[in-house]
Amino acid sequence: AADAPPLPRTAVELRDVTHAYGERTVLSDVTLTLTESRIGVIGANGSGKSTFARLLNGLVVPTAGTVLVDGLDTRTQVREVRRQVGFVFQDPDAQIVHPTVAEDVAFGPTNQGRPADEIARRVDEVLDRYGLDGHRDHPAHLLSGGQKQLLAIAGVLVMEPQRVVFDEPTTLLDLVNTRRVAQVIEGLRQDVVVVTHHLDLLAGFDRVLVFEDGRLAADGSPAETVPWYVARNA
Numbered sequence: 001a002a003d004a005p006p007l008p009r010t011a012v013e014l015r016d017v018t019h020a021y022g023e024r025t026v027l028s029d030v031t032l033t034l035t036e037s038r039i040g041v042i043g044a045n046g047s048g049k050s051t052f053a054r055l056l057n058g059l060v061v062p063t064a065g066t067v068l069v070d071g072l073d074t075r076t077q078v079r080e081v082r083r084q085v086g087f088v089f090q091d092p093d094a095q096i097v098h099p100t101v102a103e104d105v106a107f108g109p110t111n112q113g114r115p116a117d118e119i120a121r122r123v124d125e126v127l128d129r130y131g132l133d134g135h136r137d138h139p140a141h142l143l144s145g146g147q148k149q150l151l152a153i154a155g156v157l158v159m160e161p162q163r164v165v166f167d168e169p170t171t172l173l174d175l176v177n178t179r180r181v182a183q184v185i186e187g188l189r190q191d192v193v194v195v196t197h198h199l200d201l202l203a204g205f206d207r208v209l210v211f212e213d214g215r216l217a218a219d220g221s222p223a224e225t226v227p228w229y230v231a232r233n234a
C-alpha cells in the first residue's frame with residue numbers, strides 16, 4: 001500500500017566474490033554493495049546472472065570471497081539471511097510445494113514459526129492483493145502460468161522480506177502476464193533485484209548491473225547501461 005511506512009533497507013555486500021561449479025569459474029572477483037531500492041541485472045545467457053542472484057540470499061555460497069546481508073554472512077547465517085532476502089525463481093513450479101493455493105502460501109510463514117492467527121491474516125492479505133482469493137482451495141498445479149508466478153511471488157511476500165530477488169520472473173510468461181508481474185514488482189514496497197531480458201522493465205530502476213562472462217562489465221543507471229549493453233550486443 002502506498003501509505004504503508006517504508007521498510008528498513010537491507011544492504012547486500014559482495015567482497016571479492018568468485019564462484020565455480022566444479023572446475024568451471026562462472027563469476028570472478030565481484031565486489032559491490034547493493035543499497036538501492038530497484039536494481040536490475042542483465043547479460044547474455046551463461047554470463048553468471050542467476051549465480052549472482054542466488055548468492056544474494058545464500059542459495060549459492062561463494063567458493064571464494066564473502067557475501068554479507070546487513071552484516072550477516074550467507075555462509076554461516078543463512079536462516080537469518082533468508083528472512084531478509086526472498087527469492088522468486090523463473091519457473092514457479094520450482095517454488096510451489098503444497099497442493100492448494102492457500103496451503104502453499106501458508107508454508108513459508110509456518111516454517112518461520114509464526115503464530116497461526118498472524119499466518120491466517122497474512123495469507124488472506126496476499127491472496128487478496130494478487131487476485132488469488134477466489135482460488136484459495138484450488139489445486140496449485142491447475143493454475144495458469146501467470147497465476148502460478150503470482151502465487152510464487154505471494155508465497156515469498158507473505159514472509160515480509162526486506163528485499164526480493166527475482167530471477168527472470170517473466171521469461172516463461174506471455175505478454176499479458178509479463179505486464180502483470182511487472183506491475184506487481186513496480187508496486188512492491190520491498191527493495192528488489194530483478195534479473196531479466198526484458199529491458200523495458202528496468203526503465204525506472206535506480207541501478208543496473210551488466211554481466212559478461214562472469215564479470216561485472218557495467219554498473220550504473222539504466223540510461224548509462226542499457227543502451228551500452230544493446231549497442232554492444234547488436
Ligand code: ADP
Nearest residue numbers: 021024026043044045046047048049050051052
Ligand atoms: P545466466 O543466469 O546469466 O544464464 P548462470 O549463472 O545460470 O548464468 O550460469 C553461468 C554458467 O554456470 C553457465 O555456463 C552455466 O551452464 C553454469 N552453471 C549454472 N548452474 C550450474 C550448476 N548448478 N552446475 C554446473 N554449472 C552451472
